[in-house]
Amino acid sequence: MKRFLRLALLVCLTASLPAAAQDAKMKAFVDALMKKMTLTEKIGQLNLPGAGDITTGQAGNSDIAKKIADGQVGGLFNIKSVAKIKEVQRLAVEKSRLKIPLIFGMDVIHGYETVFPIPLGLSCSWDMDLVEKSARIAATEASADGINWTFSPMVDIARDARWGRIAEGNGEDPYLGSQIARAMVKGYQGDDLKKNNTIMACVKHYAMYGAAEAGRDYNTTDMSHQRMYNDYLPPYKAAADAGAGSFMASFNEVDGVPATANKWLMTDVLRKQWGFKGFVVTDYTGINEMVAHGIGDLKEVTARALNAGIDMDMVGEGMLTTLQQSLKEGKVTMAQIDKSCRLILEAKYKLGLFEDPYRYCDENRAKTDVFTAGNRAVARSVAAQSFVLLKNQGNVLPLKKTGTIALVGPLADTKENMPGTWSVAADFSKPISVLQGLKDAVGDKAKIVYAKGSNLDYDAAFEERAGMFGKAFGRDNRPAAEIIQEAVNIANQSDVIVAALGESAEMSGESSSRSNIEIPQAQKDLLAALLKTGKPVVLVLFAGRPMAIKAENENVPAILNVWFGGSEAGSAIADVLFGDVNPSGKLTTTFPQNVGQVPMYYAHKNTGRPLGTWFEKFRSNYLDVSNDPVYPFGYGLSYTSFSYSDVKLSSTNLKGQQTLKASVTVTNTGNRDGKEVVQLYIRDVVGSVTRPVKELKGFQKIDLKAGESKTVTFDITPNDLKFYNYDLKYDWEAGEFQIMIGANSRDVKTASVNWSK
Ligand code: BGC
Numbered sequence: 001m002k003r004f005l006r007l008a009l010l011v012c013l014t015a016s017l018p019a020a021a022q023d024a025k026m027k028a029f030v031d032a033l034m035k036k037m038t039l040t041e042k043i044g045q046l047n048l049p050g051a052g053d054i055t056t057g058q059a060g061n062s063d064i065a066k067k068i069a070d071g072q073v074g075g076l077f078n079i080k081s082v083a084k085i086k087e088v089q090r091l092a093v094e095k096s097r098l099k100i101p102l103i104f105g106m107d108v109i110h111g112y113e114t115v116f117p118i119p120l121g122l123s124c125s126w127d128m129d130l131v132e133k134s135a136r137i138a139a140t141e142a143s144a145d146g147i148n149w150t151f152s153p154m155v156d157i158a159r160d161a162r163w164g165r166i167a168e169g170n171g172e173d174p175y176l177g178s179q180i181a182r183a184m185v186k187g188y189q190g191d192d193l194k195k196n197n198t199i200m201a202c203v204k205h206y207a208m209y210g211a212a213e214a215g216r217d218y219n220t221t222d223m224s225h226q227r228m229y230n231d232y233l234p235p236y237k238a239a240a241d242a243g244a245g246s247f248m249a250s251f252n253e254v255d256g257v258p259a260t261a262n263k264w265l266m267t268d269v270l271r272k273q274w275g276f277k278g279f280v281v282t283d284y285t286g287i288n289e290m291v292a293h294g295i296g297d298l299k300e301v302t303a304r305a306l307n308a309g310i311d312m313d314m315v316g317e318g319m320l321t322t323l324q325q326s327l328k329e330g331k332v333t334m335a336q337i338d339k340s341c342r343l344i345l346e347a348k349y350k351l352g353l354f355e356d357p358y359r360y361c362d363e364n365r366a367k368t369d370v371f372t373a374g375n376r377a378v379a380r381s382v383a384a385q386s387f388v389l390l391k392n393q394g395n396v397l398p399l400k401k402t403g404t405i406a407l408v409g410p411l412a413d414t415k416e417n418m419p420g421t422w423s424v425a426a427d428f429s430k431p432i433s434v435l436q437g438l439k440d441a442v443g444d445k446a447k448i449v450y451a452k453g454s455n456l457d458y459d460a461a462f463e464e465r466a467g468m469f470g471k472a473f474g475r476d477n478r479p480a481a482e483i484i485q486e487a488v489n490i491a492n493q494s495d496v497i498v499a500a501l502g503e504s505a506e507m508s509g510e511s512s513s514r515s516n517i518e519i520p521q522a523q524k525d526l527l528a529a530l531l532k533t534g535k536p537v538v539l540v541l542f543a544g545r546p547m548a549i550k551a552e553n554e555n556v557p558a559i560l561n562v563w564f565g566g567s568e569a570g571s572a573i574a575d576v577l578f579g580d581v582n583p584s585g586k587l588t589t590t591f592p593q594n595v596g597q598v599p600m601y602y603a604h605k606n607t608g609r610p611l612g613t614w615f616e617k618f619r620s621n622y623l624d625v626s627n628d629p630v631y632p633f634g635y636g637l638s639y640t641s642f643s644y645s646d647v648k649l650s651s652t653n654l655k656g657q658q659t660l661k662a663s664v665t666v667t668n669t670g671n672r673d674g675k676e677v678v679q680l681y682i683r684d685v686v687g688s689v690t691r692p693v694k695e696l697k698g699f700q701k702i703d704l705k706a707g708e709s710k711t712v713t714f715d716i717t718p719n720d721l722k723f724y725n726y727d728l729k730y731d732w733e734a735g736e737f738q739i740m741i742g743a744n745s746r747d748v749k750t751a752s753v754n755w756s757k
Pocket residue numbers: 078107151204283284510
């Protein structure tokens with residue numbers, strides 16, 4: 001036995017040797033470098049200034065150039081092109097005393113030049129291989145263009161449709177959000193950060209940013225630790241466990257202290273509990289904003305940030321300008337500055353920048369690897385899989401490629417809006433609009449006639465705010481009735497109407513919260529006029545959030561939610577409208593009936609007065625609206641139909657670490673092949689603390705040919721029953737569990753088990 005143990009130990013040691021040896025090598029390198037560094041140079045590494053306007057050929061004369069030469073800059077972000085990045089890197093490695101290379105970041109959020117669907121859309125594919133692939137392609141393109149660090153994945157759980165940044169995340173669910181966080185980190189970082197086509201991930205916005213009160217961006221968040229640990233923190237933890245190289249602090253406060261100065265969050269949870277070994281950067285001027293938060297002047301808040309565990313200061317230069325003084329005054333220690341400087345140097349080391357500062361600056365790759373036909377083909381297929389068919393009464397869809405199709409709406413002929421929010425690297429002349437996509441798809445087989453039909457909104461000032469960053473619509477100043485009439489005229493001469501309506505790209509994203517989450521009135525009036533023609537209407541809904549479309553659900557026969565599909569959006573929309581691709585996306589956020597119901601999410605608590613059917617006095621409900629959503633979490637239709645058998649369990653009485661097998665047989669009952677996302681939910685019926693009415697615990701996306709049946713089995717272990725209890729201990733409790741399997745969070749088949757310890 002002893003011999004066996006000794007052998008096992010030896011194997012263990014040998015197996016871990018390469019990683020340990022690499023760490024030791026890195027440590028020795030950084031130790032030696034840091035010995036040569038002055039205090040100013042060390043603090044310089046913590047500084048991530050805004051790049052300003054760096055023009056190729058003039059970088060050397062910019063303000064930033066002097067700072068780089070003086071060793072006062074650790075990295076730069078959102079500079080686009082190898083030529084510019086190379087020029088700036090040259091300043092660092094030729095002009096600065098210690099020749100420490102810069103790290104180059106960018107908001108590569110959902111693709112680089114080849115843009116994939118906005119993250120909320122991508123999450124609706126429920127396909128982790130696709131998610132990883134999209135991040136892999138984004139990394140390949142960005143790294144070919146000089147970038148080695150992305151401010152992604154954004155993994156903030158969001159349950160409030162008013163919050164504009166709900167578009168940038170993966171929806172409301174911590175289980176699905178954690179899977180996606182992992183896939184994104186893997187896609188960006190690959191298996192070796194040193195490779196020239198992998199980039200470092202930066203997990204954001206840590207933490208709880210998605211719970212801003214009233215859905216207003218940057219607003220206060222306040223919640224119990226139990227909710228944090230069970231619902232909001234899991235995706236950040238999953239990303240840390242997956243080896244993400246860096247984290248970004250969020251703007252909001254947590255427990256009354258801004259995240260940027262929150263030691264509990266940055267050190268106790270992130271580093272001590274989760275074992276995170278990378279560096280933490282602030283969000284844009286996150287340190288300076290703590291003055292407005294009201295916790296001190298710049299010197300004070302900067303010291304608090306460093307003490308909390310922040311390593312890099314984005315844009316605000318509080319560290320650059322105040323840390324030396326704070327050190328003199330004993331507000332911070334040299335050990336803390338050293339620790340942060342070391343983590344940033346280590347990140348550069350891991351990226352291979354000390355071996356070759358131009359590793360990511362290969363002009364040839366920039367020419368061959370970006371916006372390639374292959375990448376665009378993937379983006380097209382990913383986009384089609386992100387769309388969610390919400391309604392298809394009388395099988396209006398798919399459309400035939402014959403006759404005349406009227407394409408109407410302010411979103412129909414705008415390339416610029418197709419990529420959606422946060423598409424920093426996109427060339428807006430390149431995306432495929434719906435009009436172009438439909439025309440390309442039908443060729444000369446059918447006629448596509450187009451009219452805008454309405455402005456984005458009646459309010460010109462609102463429309464201007466919703467069309468920022470080169471995404472303006474070009475306002476039609478004629479009377480609304482005249483613009484609508486033009487659309488009605490072409491509709492009357494057509495066989496079917498496709499109405500491309502909803503939000504513009506900039507109606508979601510940062511600082512784009514809305515208190516009204518419906519389709520703007522100008523477009524609603526257009527839709528009403530189109531419905532009046534009596535022609536079949538297909539609503540192609542553009543959205544960066546779950547929208548309140550109760551009336552549309554009642555009145556429009558077919559609705560396809562397309563989010564913002566990226567560079568190839570128009571082609572992908574045509575693929576689905578004409579049935580070349582059968583839609584399979586499922587919602588990852590609940591669609592409420594009206595804004596008054598939000599925050600709304602499927603995994604809610606039962607309360608002491610749960611509602612049976614609406615309305616009952618002294619029950620948890622509203623006087624004016626039921627508790628139902630319009631579309632529940634997990635919902636989405638297909639051009640075929642699926643039936644589910646009852647749930648079959650391998651046992652109804654389990655003990656300890658046994659595995660429960662829960663299965664259903666799913667049958668494609670229609671006459672088209674299709675994909676279905678089979679979802680597993682569990683309810684812990686009695687707990688030491690109250691538990692949600694159901695929680696997603698597994699899913700499988702399967703292909704089913706017309707008429708085909710497949711049995712889908714989920715292996716459930718006590719691990720799947722664990723939660724953070726009152727003492728924040730992660731464990732499971734014996735008792736009854738309901739095992740639910742179905743096509744969405746509402747339509748499930750249920751069976752019960754008893755699980756003892
Ligand atoms: C956003 C971040 C982004 C950063 C850098 C901030 O305003 O909150 O998500 O990464 O800017 O562009």
